[in-house]
Amino acid sequence: MGRPAVPLDTIWPNGSDPKTLVCVRAQCSVANLFNTVFGEPDLTEQLHKQRGDTELVETPWYPTKDALPPQLYTWQVTDPPNKPSATLRHRKVRFESPPTALAAKPFQNEESQVVTELYPDTLYVVEAVSSTSAPYGDKFNVYFRYIFRADSGPSSSALHLLFHVEWLPAMNRMMRPVVGKAVDGEQGIGEMGRGNVIAKHKATWHGASPHPLLAGSHQPPAPPFPSRQHPTTVNDPHFAIRWR
Numbered sequence: 001m002g003r004p005a006v007p008l009d010t011i012w013p014n015g016s017d018p019k020t021l022v023c024v025r026a027q028c029s030v031a032n033l034f035n036t037v038f039g040e041p042d043l044t045e046q047l048h049k050q051r052g053d054t055e056l057v058e059t060p061w062y063p064t065k066d067a068l069p070p071q072l073y074t075w076q077v078t079d080p081p082n083k084p085s086a087t088l089r090h091r092k093v094r095f096e097s098p099p100t101a102l103a104a105k106p107f108q109n110e111e112s113q114v115v116t117e118l119y120p121d122t123l124y125v126v127e128a129v130s131s132t133s134a135p136y137g138d139k140f141n142v143y144f145r146y147i148f149r150a151d152s153g154p155s156s157s158a159l160h161l162l163f164h165v166e167w168l169p170a171m172n173r174m175m176r177p178v179v180g181k182a183v184d185g186e187q188g189i190g191e192m193g194r195g196n197v198i199a200k201h202k203a204t205w206h207g208a209s210p211h212p213l214l215a216g217s218h219q220p221p222a223p224p225f226p227s228r229q230h231p232t233t234v235n236d237p238h239f240a241i242r243w244r
Contacts, residue, residue, distance in 0.1 A: 005086035005118040011127050012143055013166050021144075022161035030150040030157035034124040037146065037159070038113075039083040048095055054106075055096040061088035065114070068092050072131060073108040084126075089115040100134070102179065107134040111144075124148040136179050139171035 012018075026033050036043055041058070048056050059075075060082045062068060068090055069075030075092070082088060094110040097103075109132045117125035130142040145162040167176060 002086065002120040004120070005089070005115070008089065008114060008116045010116055011114060011129055012145065012164065013141075016143065016164045016166070018143075018145065018162035018164045020160065021163040022159060025151060025156065025158050027155060028157060029121065029155060030124065030148050031121050033157045033159060034148045035083065037148075038115075038126060041081070044093070052098045053095045053109075054098075055094075057094050059092045061085070061091045061115075063087055063089070065090050065112075068112065072110055073133060084115050084118075086118055086120075089118070097132075097134070102136070103134045107132060107137075109133075122150050136171065136175065139168050140179065141166040141168070 028036075044058070045056065048054075057075075057077055058081070059068060059077055060079045061084045069092065073094055075094070084091075091113050092110060093113065094108065096106050097109055098106055109130060111128050111130045113126055113128040115124065116127050117123060124146075125148070126144075126146040128144040128146075130144070131137065132142075143164040143166065145164075147158075147160040147162070149158045149160070150156075151158050165180070171179075
């Protein structure tokens with residue numbers, strides 16, 4: 001077992017209200033599950049192909065955020081691919097999405113990812129913020145938090161993916177439900193990701209969560225947001241995360 005990495009500051013906005021998007025147990029080690037999602041290109045490529053996305057480009061993982069390309073949507077990759085580690089914890093991903101109800105033409109998407117916590121063979125946390133060139137894309141931010149946790153036994157682990165949309169002040173309140181339905185594509189990522197993880201690791205699904213932005217949808221109660229203090233237990237109706 002390697003040494004824990006120094007925790008990095010969260011990128012989540014204050015006062016966020018995270019919702020569960022994916023909640024799954026896998027029959028593999030937590031290191032294997034983490035590597036499947038963020039260390040191997042196969043899963044990401046499958047997800048975007050199923051959604052009809054094109055032009056998928058990923059930077060390597062870098063030691064600092066400053067090493068990432070500063071521009072949006074147009075950067076290119078020259079360095080070879082690698083895997084996240086205790087020292088390589090920042091990367092960008094971009095792709096082009098097909099037209100939607102709100103976007104008559106294909107549009108660009110970009111996600112900045114950071115490994116905020118890394119305790120080898122025990123806990124891995126990745127946070128991400130997504131940007132888009134779609135209509136109204138400059139008026140909201142989409143955040144994700146992937147929690148990979150060792151479960152009971154050496155060959156069992158859990159993934160809990162949280163999701164939050166931050167509406168910026170410039171966003172018209174009347175347009176939020178309309179734009180929210182367009183953002184519903186993220187639910188598709190969660191559903192397809194679940195299927196691929198299950199197929200590879202004989203995983204078990206623990207409760208589906210409807211998209212948090214759909215009017216009238218019912219949300220299962222989300223677990224307490226993890227903190228730096230690592231509480232002993234987290235009471236979650238879908239699965240238990242045991243914090244050490």
